[in-house]
Amino acid sequence: MRGYTVVTDDVMALVQRQRRVALTLLACILVPLLVFSLVVGRIDALSTWQPLGLLTLPWLILGPGVLFSIVAIAYVHERIALRIENEWSDEHADAPGADRISAPGPTEATASPDDDGDER
C-alpha cells in the first residue's frame, strides 16, 4: 500500500509509536492545567498577584499562557510525527508496490465514484 512493503504488525507498531507521542504531548498540557486548578484557588497570593498591573496571574495563565503553550505543543507534535513517518518510510519503502497486506473488497469508504485525490 502506498508503495510500502508491510505486514499488519508493521502498521500496528507505527500506530503504537504515534499514539504514545500523542498521549505524552497531551499529558504535557493537561497535567499542568490540573495542577493549576488544584493549587490556584487555595493560594490567595497567586490568585490576586497582578504582574502587569491590569489583570491577575490566573488571567494571564489561563489566557495567553495556556493558549500559546498549546500552539507550541502542536508544533512539537508536527515535527515528531513527521520524523516518525519519515523514519518508517525509509525502513519500509525498499520494495515499492509490493503490498503484502491482504487487499479488501470494496468497502463503503472506497465506494465514492469520482474521488480524484486519493490512493485507495
Add this chain to the structure above:
Amino acid sequence: MMPLVSVLLVTIGTLALGTFGLRFARTTSNFFVASRSVHPAWNAFAICGEAMSAASFLGVPALVLVFGIDMLWVLIGWTIGFLLLSLFIAAPLRRFGSYTIPEFIGGRLDAPIMRPIVATLVIVSSWFFLLAQLKGAGVVVREMIGTPYWVGVAAVGILVAANLSAGGMRGITFVQGFQFFVIFFAVLIPFVFISGHWLSNDDDRGFITDEYPTFVADTTAEYERTVTVDLPADVVVEAAGSIDGETVDGDIELNAGTLTIGEGTTIVWPEGTPAPHADSIEPLTGEEWAAPFNAASTGGGHARYSSIAVLFANMFGIMGLPHIVSRFYTNPTGREARRTNLWVLALIAPYYAMIPLFGASGRVVAPDLLGNGNADSATVIVSERLFDGLGSEILTSIVAAGATAAFLSTASGLLIAMAGALSHDVLHAGIPQFRAAVWAGAAVSIGAGLLVETIDVSVLIGWSTSIAASSICPLLVLGVWWPKLTKRGALAAALIGGGLSTLAALLSMVRVVDSGWPLAVLSAPAVWSVPLAFASGIIVSLLDRDEVADIGHKFALMHLPERRSV
C-alpha cells in the same frame, strides 16, 4: 449608517466570492471535498472562519462579562480540542479518504447501517450549532441596523443556502477564507484601541475592584424582552414602558429588590447606580469576578466542577464537530491535513487570547447587559460606549462586519455538514439532492431560529458540543486508534453517549432541577457522558465476537504516511 454599510460590504463580498466559486462546482468531489486540493494555509483560513463563530465572537465575551475568569475554560477547551485534532484525527481521517464522517464510520466498520445513525448525530449536533449562529445574526443585525430579530435570521439563512447550493465545498472555501480575515481584523483592530485605552492613564476605572458593577455614566438601557432583575439599591430613573406590570413614562423611584421590566421598556440609569442583574445570576464584585472558581451561578454552585466540565465538553466537542472535522477531507494528503491544523492553532490562539477583553470591558462600560438579557451583544456595544464620535462609529462598524462574517462563515460550514450527511449518507444521492438538502436544512433552521431568541448562544452551543463530544468524538477516536472496535461497540458508544447527553440537555432545558449537584451534573453532561460513551464502546466491542474484517488494511489506509517525493 456606517455599521449598515459594513454589514452590506461583507454580504456583497460573500455573494461575490460565492459566485466566483460557481465555476469550480461541477463534480461530486468539488461539492463535498473541494476536489481534495485545498492548500493547508487556505484550508486553515477556512477552518478558522468556521471556528471563529458567533459562539466565540459574541457568546464568550457575554460569558466573561457575567461569570468572569471561569469562562476562559471554554476557550482553553476549544484550543485543546484543535490540539486533539492534530494529535489523533486530522491525518488518519484524511488518509482514509471518505467524503463525510458517517461514510468514514461505515467504511471503517464495514457497517452501512451505521451511516444513517451517525448522519443523524451529525445533523442534530450541527443543527443546534447552526441555531446559535442564526440567533447571533438576529441579535447583531437588530443591534446594528434596528431591524426586527427575524430579518437577520432569515437573511443569513437564505444567503448561506444560496452560496452553498451554487458552489458547494469548493465555492465556500474561498468565502470562508475571506471571512476569516474579516473576523480576525474585526477583533484585532478594536482590541488594539481598547487595550490602549485601559493601559493609558486616561481612565482610572479598573476591572478588579471590591465593588459590584455600577453605571459609569447616565446609561440608556433597552429591554427587548421581559426580564426579572434584582436591583441592589433605591434609585430614581427616567423610564418608558412597564415595570412590575404598571405602565410608566417619566421619572419614577424604584426600590431595591426584585423588579419585572416589561418588553419594549427603556430606562435611563443614572451615573453611580449599582447595576441591576438578572435574578438567575449571583452578583459578583470585581475581585470575585476575577478569581478562579468563584462563579457561583454556574454548575449549580459548583464552580470548580463546572469549569472542568466545560473544559471536557469543549475539548471533546471540537474533536467531534462535523463542520470542522470534514474540512480535513479537502486537503490533498494526511500530512497536509495535520499541517493545516497547526496553522489553525497558530491563527486561532491569538484570536482567543483577545476575545475576553471585550467581555471584561463590557462589565465596566455596559453593566446594563447584566440585567437586560442582551449580554450577547457585549462585543458590539463596547467600542460604542468606550469611545466617542467618528472613532466609535468606525470601530463599531468594524466589529459589526466581523460579527456578520462570523455567523455567515460558521453557518456555511454547518449547513454543508448537514446537507452532506443527509444527501450522501441517508439518501445516497448526488448534487441535485445535495442542493435540495441545503435549502431544506436552511428552511427548517430559519423556522427554529425564530424560536430561540430567548435562549443564550452559549446554551445552544453547549448542547451541540455535548452531543458531538459524547457520540461522534468517541467513534472517531476509537475508530482511528483501536483496532478492536466493532459495529456493535460503535453503536453502543453512539447511542449511549449521544442519547444521555441529549437527555441531559433536555432535562436541564425544562428545569427538572434548578440547584445543587443535580443541576451541575445535568447542565454540563460531557464530563460523565464522554467517558461513559468510550467505556460502552470498548466493553461492547470486547464482548462482541463479530470483529471487523481486514483491519490491518484499514489501519494501513489510515496510518501509513504518504511517500516522500525524491
